[in-house]
Amino acid sequence: MTSRRAFLSGLVAAGIAPVPGWADAGAPDFLAAGQAVDGSYTLCGLYDTGTIAFRIPLPDRGHAAAAHPIRPEAVAFARRPGTFALVIDCRTGRVPIRLNAPAERHFYGHGAFSADGRLLFTTENAYEEGQGRIGVWDAAEGYRRVGEFASGGVGPHEILRLPGTDTLVVANGGIDTHPDSGRAKLNIPVMEPSLAYLSLDGVILEQHGLRADWHMNSIRHLAARADGTVAAAMQWQGDITAAPPLLLTHRLGETPRFLARDGDDHRQMQGYAGSVAFTGDGTQVAISSPRGGLVQMFDPDTGASTAQIAAQDVCGLAVAEDGVFVTAGTGQLSQLSTPDTVTDLTRHGLAWDNHVVPIASAATRQPLLPNRT
């Protein structure tokens, strides 16, 4: 017997279902959370020109979002230790569904969909145990909670699906927190961050920790290129003069490569990379440091540093057709084109929060490999 779900996805695959897709006009290119001048929190859909497509009020501070691979739909997450997530219709900005974290769990602020868009995976804290979890939600059934599995570490932050596969990659930041002490870090002396690859049913396929003297380098944010190359941005919890590289690149089966600029340039990042993104053509990868007011660019294939750009309170980075789309706490939206051209787009009366997430592009605009055929 054909299940209703299989029947529906069959229709989608055949292209005959009356189901709207990302190609429908009106969907913006990016989502970003922010704080308005009056202190209220909001989530905005943005066009790549910098224009705001829609604004949704948020009950609390937002963090990042996950784009559905087929439907023009995204899930926006509360900032940790938040417990809500909102499913957004990206054509209209309407919020048909609100997700609530189960008891003794809170969201970390990131999530990812399976390739078929059926399942949503969310990074969560099982805070009474101090262990990371990946929550599983059925997007085909109104985002019903259907299960969870171990993330392979403590403090899982960003989660991505490797393009064209159903392999998940998780940044286990390593930092233990408990909501009854807010955002206080409870285990810095013994933290062990890791980069973990998992199947959709939670089997750890591969996992990489850091060398012992870098154990306080919290692996937090991720970007992936079409060929499966992963870039991870890190946040150093030790003395900033001793900060190791804040960016690593990795492919399944290989050894991670660590990337940093020399001496004072590296130092100016203040031991903190807030976001990471590949450029649209996949030839470069960017990390941002709001503390240093800098974006640094690297060649992910050679490890060479290629550019450094100053930008006040910069944090959000997203892959864009021509380079990287950039948001800042000053309200500024910019376009960064290789090698180091910054085009200011517009400035809104909103402090853009940590991340900007590509959405309309998610299905069609994965960063490519150079000269990919």
Added chain:
Amino acid sequence: MRHLLLSAVLVLPVPAMADPASVLSNAVQGYIQPGFADLATSSAQMATTAEAHCAASDPELRTAFGAAWDDWIEMSHLRFGPTEVDNRAFALGFWPDSRGAIPKTLARLVADGDPAVNDPAEFAQISVAARGFTAMEFLLFDPAFAEDSPYLCDLRQAVAQDIAATTAAISDDWSGAYGAAFLSYGPDSSMRDETESLRALYGAIVTGLEFTKDARLGRPMGTFDRPRPTRAEAWRSGRTVRHIRLSLEGTAALADVLAGEETEVAAGMAAEYDRARLAIDRLQDPVLADVTEPSGWLRAEVVSQTVAGASLGVQNGIGVYYDLSAGFNALDGD
């Protein structure tokens, strides 16, 4: 444009600006070094006292312990440089301890009769949960560890000695190489320029106040409908409100030093701090156990708001004066 502005300034009789270099050396020599020296002295005094007075209920040991913990709480917002080496700050105070690691680790040491208590080097390697003032509080005030067995006596002496060694190391670093590097700037120094040193101290004040608000007040307050008084800091020793006051005063003293001769900046911050002091004076329960009553909870809420006000005062005071006010993302990343 910049040159034009500079020359305009040069020909005008401008009032003297606070000189960052002298403000910073005052902060190090007049505030940080003496503060950590006091902490090292009172901690050594506690270790000496513990040699002859190791019973949990011993008044001399409890007094020496209280004096040393006071000194740490007053300086504990300085979480960078020497306090972060080898996780010293965590080894002095492991709090919040949301999952009860301190009593668990102490109980295991006692059950095993762990010989680490006889070797300071080995004791310095055990879990931070069983070290520092927070562990000592359990060993002096918690009924589970009140026994005066020879092992518990050894354990109290070992913790006291370990605290003395840790605080001496922090004090030595600030009086020695680190303190010197903090005041000499360059790409190879621990601070690139004066702004970076100022930012480190300013950040310590702002995050210190935030910790007092979110953890020292926020944990016991919980929510209005569900207050959690046993999540308060140092309730076993009756020191909860004392810590709120001491931590506030520690940041106030540093903020005042950083204002230098800018009396208007200093006065603006002091007014906010005074509001917080007044609100703390109005608290009625030294361990905030009365947050279970609406009136007690609201008194704590007022303190919380005034501590947030003190933080805003500092941000609008020295933050603006030295142009240190960090952005939305820079101050509070994730």
